[in-house]
Amino acid sequence: MEQDPSSQLPRPATSPPPIPPVRPQALPPPIVPLHPAAPTALTRRPVRPAPRPPAVFRHIVLLCLRPDQWAQAARYPMHATLFPVTLTLLLACTLLALNAGSNAIATFREFARRYDYRFAPLVFSKGTLSGQATPDHPLPRLNFLLGPFLAYEIIFDPAAQAIPASKDPALMLLFNSHAAILRGGNVQQITNYADITPDDPLHTLLAVPTEPFTFNSAGLATYLRAHRIGLAALIAIPAFLWNLLRHVVWTLLISFLVIPFVQLAAPRLMIPFRVAWRIALALTVPLLVIGTFLELAGTPLSDTFGADIATVIWGAMAAGMAFWAGLLADTMFTPSPPSRSARSRGM
Numbered sequence: 001m002e003q004d005p006s007s008q009l010p011r012p013a014t015s016p017p018p019i020p021p022v023r024p025q026a027l028p029p030p031i032v033p034l035h036p037a038a039p040t041a042l043t044r045r046p047v048r049p050a051p052r053p054p055a056v057f058r059h060i061v062l063l064c065l066r067p068d069q070w071a072q073a074a075r076y077p078m079h080a081t082l083f084p085v086t087l088t089l090l091l092a093c094t095l096l097a098l099n100a101g102s103n104a105i106a107t108f109r110e111f112a113r114r115y116d117y118r119f120a121p122l123v124f125s126k127g128t129l130s131g132q133a134t135p136d137h138p139l140p141r142l143n144f145l146l147g148p149f150l151a152y153e154i155i156f157d158p159a160a161q162a163i164p165a166s167k168d169p170a171l172m173l174l175f176n177s178h179a180a181i182l183r184g185g186n187v188q189q190i191t192n193y194a195d196i197t198p199d200d201p202l203h204t205l206l207a208v209p210t211e212p213f214t215f216n217s218a219g220l221a222t223y224l225r226a227h228r229i230g231l232a233a234l235i236a237i238p239a240f241l242w243n244l245l246r247h248v249v250w251t252l253l254i255s256f257l258v259i260p261f262v263q264l265a266a267p268r269l270m271i272p273f274r275v276a277w278r279i280a281l282a283l284t285v286p287l288l289v290i291g292t293f294l295e296l297a298g299t300p301l302s303d304t305f306g307a308d309i310a311t312v313i314w315g316a317m318a319a320g321m322a323f324w325a326g327l328l329a330d331t332m333f334t335p336s337p338p339s340r341s342a343r344s345r346g347m
Helices: 056-065 068-075 078-118 201-205 217-257 259-265 273-296 301-305 307-333 340-346
Strands: 122-125 128-131 141-145 151-156 170-174 178-183 186-192 213-215
Touching (some): 217 307, 301 307
C-alpha cells in the first residue's frame, strides 16, 4: 500500500505559548528633604526644595513681623539663622552702649550745673589739690559707674593725712598730693599727681595736671565741652562689652530651654534637635528687639516688675512663641492625606 507523499513532508514545530505582558510597578514618590543634611522624619515628604533665605536686614524685619518665618528657619541652613541673630545682637548692644554714653554725658552736665549749689570749689594746680569744706558746701563725693563690675566711689578730701579703712568694693580717694585706689578695703594703687601721665586714667579725671583747674560749675562745663567724646567712650565701651556678654548668654540659654516646646507642638514631624534649635534661635530676634526698645525707653521689665518676675515673663514669652512656632511648622510641613479621588485612582 502506497503512502501519501504529503505525509512525508516535515510538519511545522509547535509554537510556544505567549508570555503575558508584565505590568510595570509604580515607583514611590521621590523624597525631597527640608535640608539635605538632615534626612529625618521631618524631611521625608514631597515638599519643594528649601527656598533661598532673604537678605539679612530683610530677614530681621520678617522675623519681627511674620511668625511663620520662625518655622521657615527649619528649611534654611544654620548660617542663614545665625547671621540675623548675630547682627541683631551687635545692633542692640551698640544702641545700648550709645545710650549709656549719652546718659552719662547728660548726668555729668547736670552735675556741673548744680556743683556750685551743692559742693565746695576745689583747685588743682602744680600737682596739688586744695579746697575747704563749709557747713553748706561739703567736699564732693561721687559715684563713677563704668558698668556693673566697674563702679568707683570718688571722695575728694585734700585735708586728709591717712587712708581711712573702708569695705567698699571700689573706692578712689583724692588727697592733697596723691590719689589712692582701694578695692575691698585693700590699697591697690597710690599715684602722686606730679607723676600722672596722659596714659593714666587720672589724667582724664583731672583734666590737664600741668595747668590750673578749678572744680566748679564753670570749670566742669568747660571740661565737659572739651572731653565729652572721651568721657562718652569711657562709658560706652564697657557698656557695649557687658551688654554683649549678657545678651549672648541670654540668647543661647533661652534658645536651648525652649527647644522642647518646639518639638512638643509638632509631634507628627518629630523635629530633630538641630532643626528645633534653628527655630528657637529665629524667635529670639523679636525678643531681643523688644528688650532693647524697653531699655532704651528706660522701662526694662526688671525695673518695672523686679528681676524675678521679669525672668518669669521673658521665659513665658519665649516658651509661648516656641510653641506657636512648632504649631506653624506642623501645619506648614506635615503632608496632607490623599483625597478620595486620588485613592480611587490608585486602586
